[in-house]
Amino acid sequence: MNAQLQKSEPEGWKAYLPAFITKRGPLVPVLRFSGAIGVVTPLRPGITLSTSAPAIEKAFTMRGADAVAIQINSPGGSAVQSTLLFRRIRALAEEKGLKVYVFAEDVAASGGYMLALAGDEIYADASSIVGSIGVITATFGANELLAKIGVQRRVYTAGDNKDILDPFLPEKKSDIVKIKAIQRDVHQAFIDLVKERRGAKLKKTNKQLFTGEFWSGKTALELGLIDGISDLRSKMREIYGDEVRFKLVAPSTSWFRRKRGVFASEGGFEFGFAPGGLAADLISAVEARALWSRFGF
Numbered sequence: 001m002n003a004q005l006q007k008s009e010p011e012g013w014k015a016y017l018p019a020f021i022t023k024r025g026p027l028v029p030v031l032r033f034s035g036a037i038g039v040v041t042p043l044r045p046g047i048t049l050s051t052s053a054p055a056i057e058k059a060f061t062m063r064g065a066d067a068v069a070i071q072i073n074s075p076g077g078s079a080v081q082s083t084l085l086f087r088r089i090r091a092l093a094e095e096k097g098l099k100v101y102v103f104a105e106d107v108a109a110s111g112g113y114m115l116a117l118a119g120d121e122i123y124a125d126a127s128s129i130v131g132s133i134g135v136i137t138a139t140f141g142a143n144e145l146l147a148k149i150g151v152q153r154r155v156y157t158a159g160d161n162k163d164i165l166d167p168f169l170p171e172k173k174s175d176i177v178k179i180k181a182i183q184r185d186v187h188q189a190f191i192d193l194v195k196e197r198r199g200a201k202l203k204k205t206n207k208q209l210f211t212g213e214f215w216s217g218k219t220a221l222e223l224g225l226i227d228g229i230s231d232l233r234s235k236m237r238e239i240y241g242d243e244v245r246f247k248l249v250a251p252s253t254s255w256f257r258r259k260r261g262v263f264a265s266e267g268g269f270e271f272g273f274a275p276g277g278l279a280a281d282l283i284s285a286v287e288a289r290a291l292w293s294r295f296g297f
Contacts, residue, residue, distance in 0.1 A: 025243025026066040028236055029059035032250065033070065037085070037111040038078025046077060047115075049084040052251040056085075059249040060092035066240060067099045069232050070119060076110025076132065079186050086193070089118035103232045104128045109214050110136075113225070114190060117197040122226040123235055124217035130225055133194055134212025135187045137179055142168050198224055 037047045059068050070089070076082070093100050102108075102119030109132035116122050116130075124130055146153055146168055153168040164175045191210050195202070201224040202209065209223065220226045228235075236244050 025245050026240040027062065027064045027245045027247065028067050028069050028240065029062045029065050030232065030246050030248045031055060031059050031068065031070045032073075032248065033085075033112075033115060034073045034105075036077040037074055037115070038081035046081075047074060047085070047251070048078075048081050049088060052085060053088060055249045055251040056088055056092060060096045060098060062247065062249075065096075065098060067101060067236075068093070069236060069246070070100060070102045070115075071105060071232060072102060072108045072112055072116050073105035074109075074112030074115065075107050076112050076114075079111060079135065079190075082111035082114040083189075085115055086118045089115075093118070093120075101232075101235065103230070103235070104130055104217065104226070110134070114193065116226075117193060121228075123228050123230040123232075124220060124226050125231065126216065126218045126229050128217035128220075129214050130217055130220035131209075131214040131223075132212055133190055133210045135183045135190070136212070137165075137183060141171060194225075201227070 031052075033047050033052070035047055059065070089100065092098075099121075100119045102116045102122045104112075104116060104122065104124035105128065107129045108116045108122075108124065109129050113131060113133065153166075155163050155166060155169065157163055161174075161178070163169060164172075164178060187210070194209070203222065203224040209225075215223065215225075217226065217229055221229060230238075233246075236246070
């Protein structure tokens with residue numbers, strides 16, 4: 001009986017190691033990007049290169065990795081941070097010779113879709129929201145409100161255009177012209193990247209694809225914006241077999257790193273405020289909520 005008990009016990013030191021080490025199936029590190037890009041919410045950073053770079057590096061340098069999978073659930077945000085993240089992923093994928101599979105969850109829209117373009121193949125659920133290939137700059141106008149309550153806005157600048165888009169001053173036509181010109185540049189860069197990464201897979205005209213419209217995963221597949229309807233586990237098992245191993249590599253989201261100012265976005269152009277203080281955090285939370293609500297979430 002003692003012999004039978006001994007045989008049933010785990011053998012040796014391997015019993016104390018995680019399953020992803022002791023098993024011998026193909027290994028796929030998993031990166032997960034969830035939230036608005038470059039937008040800070042209370043006690044939680046948005047997705048930025050600063051917070052994500054160590055995890056990205058770790059995923060692509062993991063010993064024995066056969067590919068890298070990325071899960072995305074993002075309504076977009078900072079155009080710059082989206083671009084930086086895309087470039088870092090593609091640079092490491094090419095340097096390490098690893099194929100990248102992207103899986104959209106609820107939303108991979110706007111900057112979230114740009115991030116998805118880092119994948120060699122993109123998958124989504126039939127009900128995922130995908131697309132929104134456009135640029136938006138949002139502000140508000142409170143100059144009339146200030147006038148009603150008897151408050152004067154006093155702004156002093158060195159440079160005629162330093163007060164552009166000040167929400168407490170009347171809107172100027174020259175401001176609109178300037179912003180529209182910059183938006184066209186950012187939008188064109190986005191369009192060029194979609195064409196470069198999706199190429200002949202795209203099945204509609206520019207006018208239909210690049211208006212900022214978004215679609216369900218089912219329609220996105222018909223448009224050529226994604227490669228199939230699937231989830232991470234199912235697709236990876238289909239490709240690498242049932243013995244495939246997954247290792248989640250999570251970006252840092254610590255409160256300490258956030259308060260040390262690791263964020264690069266302070267509003268601006270979005271495919272959609274990080275300085276400290278509760279008020280800035282709350283404003284950013286509203287901005288993040290607005291990004292999600294645009295897609296019905």
